[in-house]
Amino acid sequence: MGGGQENRPPPPQYQGGWNSREAPVMKKGATNRTVFNPVVADETQHTKQLSAVPSKPSAGNLRSPICSIMGDASSGKTMLLHCIRGSNVQQGHEACSFTHYPAQEIRGRSLLVIDAPCHQSFKRSGLCDIAILVVDIMHGIQQQTIDSLDLLKRTNTDLIIVLNKVDRICAWQTCRNAPIREALMQQYASAKYEFRRRVVKIVSQFRMLGVNAQLYYENNTMGETFSIVPTSAISGEGITDMLFLLFGWTQKTMIEKLTYSEDVQCTVLEVKVIEGYGTTIDVVLAQGVLRRGDQIVVSGMKGPIVTTIRALLTPHPMEELCIKGSFMHHKEIKAVMGVKITAQGLEHAIAGASLYLVKPDDDLEYVKQVAMEDVESVLSRIEGSGEGVCVEAPRLLKKL
Ligand SMILES: Nc1nc2c(ncn2[C@@H]2O[C@H](COP(=O)(O)OP(=O)(O)OP(=O)(O)O)[C@@H](O)[C@H]2O)c(=O)[nH]1
Ligand SMILES: [Mg+2]
Known part of the structure; x- marks a missing residue:
């Protein structure tokens, strides 16, 4: 580490977390939800370190973020993971454990992505830095998303909301691997209208659950409002947006959390x-x-x-x-x-x-x-x- 490191400004405070992202008013119908129950247990207890003197985290030595893919059944979690890796899902192939995605194009950083449905224990462990919460844009929020929100809130885990399967919107024109705004520009008015209608509906569903969320490119208050990225895991629209957001957000807000430590x-x-x-x-x-x-x-x-x-x-x-x-x-x-x-x-x-x-x-x-x-x-x-x-x-x- 160079000598100039001493003059570095202190790392920015972690701005993630839930408090500021909760919708201020619980709407009708939301009263029975368990989403905002207070923390019930010390879920991160396992992170305690054993050595009497923990080793000092060295500044500038960052570890990769750990990301968990969560959400509704059949919303495309596994397909998204494979899409990130650029590989094909084999028919009948069970959800995979983890992939170490070599994201060299993003400042040489990598990301450990965990397909969480088969790892309930991991989801609860609080070890993941950020979650991708996947909602099928055609079906809206289902029970598993509600359960996942509950868990993420309890473990104070930051998240990005992915509205997957945009290619299933009526009359959608495939724009393979295009950024989502470019893809939207190529769509007929009817598809654009349908897309907007579904996004508005899902945003209001989130709000009913007490969660503020907004399309990421319209979100001027990131840190207060969760970002939504529309994607297709089949034709790749929005995937680059999702990765950009994942890396950008974790690097911007989690420097301290991602500082590498020798303590196992x-x-x-x-x-x-x-x-x-x-x-x-x-x-x-x-x-x-x-x-x-x-x-x-x-x-x-x-x-x-x-x-x-x-x-x-x-x-x-x-x-x-x-x-x-x-x-x-x-x-x-x-x-x-x-x-x-x-x-x-x-x-x-x-x-x-x-x-x-x-x-x-x-x-x-x-x-x-x-x-x-x-x-x-x-x-x-x-x-x-x-x-x-x-x-x-x-x-x-x-x-x-
Ligand atoms: N049209 C379309 N189909 C998709 C997309 N993503 C996933 N699918 C399909 O949706 C089905 C479920 O996909 P999976 O990736 O297995 O979904 P999952 O969320 O991992 O499902 P579980 O692990 O069982 O909860 C498969 O038939 C996929 O081919 C998408 O973006 N567009
Ligand atoms: Mg799966």
Whole structure:
């Protein structure tokens, strides 16, 4: 770091967050919503750091933002993720875990995008920096968007609203990969009218939920009003606008939040048995470095699991973690990254809990204690009526 760094102005304060974006008046019909209940639990408890003296974040050393794609069933979340990556969705292909999108054209920065429906635990973890909330422009807001808003509000996560499937508007003329305003200029008056009518309807639906939102290019009060980007994940209209907004907004408002720290911050997304590897855990490494041979503690149903990282695996470039195939082995992985860990004794690991790195000076018993507190926190986030089993399975809705 150069000597000129000392004279740098302090980083701008994080302006994201929800308070200023809430519509001031709750309209008729919104009174039963759970969206603006006060915070119920310390959802970000897992982020506590273990070392007595946390290492100083070094200015100018930014990590990639972590972005979660959320929203209504079949609104096009997975398709959008594939669109960002420029790959095709295979028929019958399940939602993918994460992709590390190499956004070289945007100042060499990258973005970790997580398709959240299969990762309820991650959605609750509060680890994501910004969310893409996807609404089908043809259907408007559905229950899952309401639930997602509730969650994002509770974890104070910033968001960008995407109105997907604009290509399904009657008489829409395809303008492949065009910025949305250019695409709109090419449309017949009837399509423009239909587009505007649907946007106005969805903006008012958001307002009914107490959320101020506006088309991003008409939004003069970003920071107070959430931005809406219309897109088509099929023909690509608006995708560049979405990426521009994602990178622009995170860089502008989250400098402090995105400052890289050596203190490992890591959440378990999934526990999976993989042929040839045994039980593995897929984790999101949000801060710090993990190395092969590191001692780690993971929360388990039968108590804390103390183990050693046997292998750190990532998919080959441009594949997601959930696609079967060969993996790349790494000696070490630096945040931000989605990584698969193989180690002994992971059978009872709990998704949604933190992974703790045991440093040479750390008190192992204390780390185990913290890991078990995590279990209580994760279990308390699973809602149940007290009878039967509570299953959270948005995908089932589509299949029923
Ligand atoms: N016309 C059109 N169809 C789309 C678009 N995006 C997605 N689709 C279609 O909508 C359907 C659902 O897309 P997905 O990407 O699987 O939606 P999803 O939100 O991931 O669905 P779940 O994960 O099951 O909640 C698929 O048939 C897609 O081809 C779009 O922009 N335009
Ligand atoms: Mg999906």
